[in-house]
Amino acid sequence: MSSSSSNRILITATVCIVLLVVFVLAYSPKPIDWSLSYSKYDTKPFGNKLLFELLPVAFDEDAVKTSHGTFDEFFSDFETEATNLIVINNEFSPDETDIDTLIELLNQGNNLFLSASSMPDTIRSLFKIDYQERYGAGDFFLDSISFNFSNRKLRTHLGYWYKKAISNNYFTSYDTLSTSVLGFNNLGKTNFIKVKYGLGHVFINLNPQAFTNYNLLIKDNYEYAFKCLSYLPNQATVWDEHYKYKYLVHNYESGGQRSILSFILDRTPLRIAWYVLLIGVLIFFLFGSARRQRAVPILKPNINSTVTFIETIGRLYYSRKNHMDIAKKRFSYLQEYIRTRYYINTSEMNDELYQQLADKSSIPIRAIKQLFELGNNLSNMQRISEEDLEQFNRRIDFFYEQCQ
Structure with a gap:
């Protein structure tokens, strides 16, 4: 057998192995991950990928930025005039430096949208609030909970109902001189408020599960999430990815350090791409690479975000x-x-x-x-x-x- 024939057989066998590995990794059944995430990268039930992808419907696409570091690190190099900051997580526990940065942002007239189930005493005293945490059996989620708005233009007759995977936290006290009630649950308990602070405003929602992938796909509940965000003006908007549940847990377990490799292996698409890359590098060193023409970049046409949003919601209904x-x-x-x-x-x-x-x-x-x-x-x-x-x-x- 000639050497060229042997090379062809070896190349064919290698390509088949790569395809087999990709097929097994991509299509092997995986259990549903119900862990809390709130990350824009996660498609799991309690991720925020769907909400983040639809943010350009509410805000200009070019105006939405992502912060992967602390507030102090991000806003030191970011123009803070007329800015919205969106923080959605199960727990919000910023350090003293970030609290000082928040106070400075609010005093300058910026807005904070905060949705969290748990906040430390420093945040409660800062905004003069207190609340009651309510979960179901095993300290998890309740079912058959309804949320609605105080504004008649946003309110619906029956409210937005959540059959499962939802908490029912509500405020027990707040400063009535600086606070406006924006929403309540089916028992009439306040769960969404606006607090005037300095020249800015803080919008606080106590049930972050309402903004996750799972609950956005239940009936018309996506309307509740976007009506909450509609209180923010259409201006530069920063999405926080630093104070996410998954990030905080990983930092706690690893002593405050997180490697790039662990970030890649935590996400299925990146993990598959990593394995394919390793195999591809191996093939490259074995057989070399052919000289290729530089790829011509493809310019994407402008997209009508309103039509995209309608098509997305239509596909959600049709898929059911x-x-x-x-x-x-x-x-x-x-x-x-x-x-x-x-x-x-x-x-x-x-x-x-x-x-x-x-x-x-x-x-x-x-x-x-x-x-x-x-x-x-x-x-x-x-x-x-x-x-x-x-x-x-x-x-x-x-x-x-x-x-x-």
Whole structure:
């Protein structure tokens, strides 16, 4: 057998081994990790990856920065004029230096959004607050808890319900002269406040689990998280990644030092990439590398973040196969569109209103009647198929196209 044939066989065998390793690492079943994280890098239930990726919907994408160090380290090299600081974690225990930095930021007119279940006495006395921590059995999470807002424009009739994986912490005292109540639970206990401090404001929410991946995907609960963040102005925003639960635990266990390798091995995608890199380096040294042309960078087009947000939420609903919920929402939005554009009350449609709508929209009255009959029949049905949803969706799209 020639040397070239031997090399080809060796290369083929090496590539097959690499593919096999990647396949095993990527597709081997792994148990769900329910540990607390609150990190923007984690897709686990109690990570904040989904919230962070959707932040550009609420704030300008270029204005969102991430702090991986202490507040003193980060803001020493960062322009602090008109800045939002977002801190979401199970526990928030800054040192004295960072507390002094926070006070300086607030006195300059910056804003702090803080969501944590536990805070030390220094933070409680600083903002003149006290609260009650409430968990379920085994000091974990309760279920069937509802959160709502004091502002009528943000409040919903039934509130935002959490069936599990949620705490029910609430404030027991606060300074009424400098504090505004922004939200409460289903028992009427205050759990979300705004504190005036210096020239800035502190927004404190006691239930950080409401902002995690798991709870953002439950019904419309993503609205609660973004309504809370809507109190922050659209300006430069800093996401804290330093005071995360995972970071603090690792620092405690390792005596305050964290290696880069441990950071890589803690995350599945980075761990797979690390192993593939090692194997690739081995192949490179064994067989050398061919000269390649420098890659031409691809310029990504500007993205409409509003459309991206709507598409993301649409995929969330569609992935749950809740065709009935999608159909009802589509019909509800259609009714609101008719009320605002044609000033026709769609709650009790009759032949006269059908004729008015047909005259104003130039759509045959027969098509309008059929559309509303399908929409009104949704309340009498338990579920609909994907084909029924597509047919109903085509009728609504036809209506919008003819109205243009």
